[in-house]
Amino acid sequence: xxxxxxxxxxxxxxxxxxxxxxxxxxxxxxxxxxxxxxxxxxxxxxxxxxxxxxxxxxxxxxxxxxxxxxxxxxxxxxxxxxxxxxxxxxxxxx
Amino acid sequence: xxxxxxxxxxxxxxxxxxxxxxxxxxxxxxxxxxxxxxxxxxxxxxxxxxxxxxxxxxxxxxxxxxxxxxxxxxxxxxxxxxxxxxxxxxxxxxxxxxxxxxxxxxxxxxxxxxxxxxxxxxxxxxxxxxxxxxxxxxxxxxxxxxxxxxxxxxxxxxxxxxxxxxxxxxxxxxxxxxxxxxxxxxxxxxxxxxxxxxxxxxxxxxxxxxxxx
Ligand SMILES: [Zn+2]
Numbered sequence: 001x002x003x004x005x006x007x008x009x010x011x012x013x014x015x016x017x018x019x020x021x022x023x024x025x026x027x028x029x030x031x032x033x034x035x036x037x038x039x040x041x042x043x044x045x046x047x048x049x050x051x052x053x054x055x056x057x058x059x060x061x062x063x064x065x066x067x068x069x070x071x072x073x074x075x076x077x078x079x080x081x082x083x084x085x086x087x088x089x090x091x092x093x094x
Numbered sequence: 095x096x097x098x099x100x101x102x103x104x105x106x107x108x109x110x111x112x113x114x115x116x117x118x119x120x121x122x123x124x125x126x127x128x129x130x131x132x133x134x135x136x137x138x139x140x141x142x143x144x145x146x147x148x149x150x151x152x153x154x155x156x157x158x159x160x161x162x163x164x165x166x167x168x169x170x171x172x173x174x175x176x177x178x179x180x181x182x183x184x185x186x187x188x189x190x191x192x193x194x195x196x197x198x199x200x201x202x203x204x205x206x207x208x209x210x211x212x213x214x215x216x217x218x219x220x221x222x223x224x225x226x227x228x229x230x231x232x233x234x235x236x237x238x239x240x241x242x243x244x245x246x247x248x249x250x251x252x253x254x255x256x257x258x259x260x261x262x263x264x265x266x267x268x269x270x271x272x273x274x275x276x277x278x279x280x281x282x283x284x285x286x287x288x289x290x291x292x293x294x295x296x297x298x299x300x301x302x303x304x305x306x307x
Contacts (some may be wrong), residue, residue: 013239
């Protein structure tokens with residue numbers, strides 16, 4: 001069970017949250033200009049790393065705000081919690 | 095709001111008034127449970143960074159809207175006036191005495207709608223279960239992941255969380271005269287019966303007294 005620090009409500013139990021998958025995936029501004037491969041990559045392909053992973057979480061049963069979490073997928077250690085729209089704090093990846 | 099003669103509280107079918115009458119002499123119960131029926135509840139949304147909105151809304155509810163997460167402002171005793179719970183950075187729950195919500199909603203709309211505020215009467219969405227007594231906190235700890243240590247979750251604090259997997263808004267009232275804690279649990283109508291049964295079961299080992307609220 002993870003203890004996740006909501007940027008507003010503070011540390012709360014994992015059961016109050018829902019995970020929204022990988023963060024920092026930007027919708028292409030001109031989808032019609034993309035190849036099928038590039039569009040499929042945007043829709044379906046995710047990084048799935050072993051190690052630090054930036055993902056979106058929502059405090060479903062609390063304040064219902066979305067935010068980003070940097071989580072080590074191998075150890076479940078939460079390395080950072082940061083607001084939507086802010087860059088990934090370790091400077092890695094997209 | 096439903097016509098008053100048609101309106102039934104979420105736990106009306108449990109006959110709590112009769113049980114409270116039968117339990118009146120009970121003095122050794124570790125937990126007291128009751129339903130505060132028809133709580134006035136208004137959902138207020140607005141931007142706390144907008145001074146005009148904050149002044150208008152705060153002036154109408156007679157207290158400054160709380161901006162510190164998990165805290166409340168206003169009155170503990172609803173007969174004295176409304177109580178405002180922080181729900182989210184742009185959202186509050188205003189709790190009033192039964193019947194006081196309609197007039198207040200009108201005043202709030204008049205004051206705050208022009209500066210980005212939005213008011214929704216959600217009184218019939220949830221009922222309030224009162225849980226108090228020396229073992230009240232022990233009962234909550236069986237089904238709630240919040241840190242309920244008395245120094246952390248203090249009188250006047252509130253939180254949205256899960257209790258026995260049901261979504262609740264929890265508010266800690268001023269302590270009872272004997273120093274024991276008192277909580278109000280806002281629970282959606284459709285979960286009220288389930289949560290009441292769970293609470294009675296969880297509190298069984300401490301002795302339960304049903305009270306009139
Ligand atoms: Zn939160």
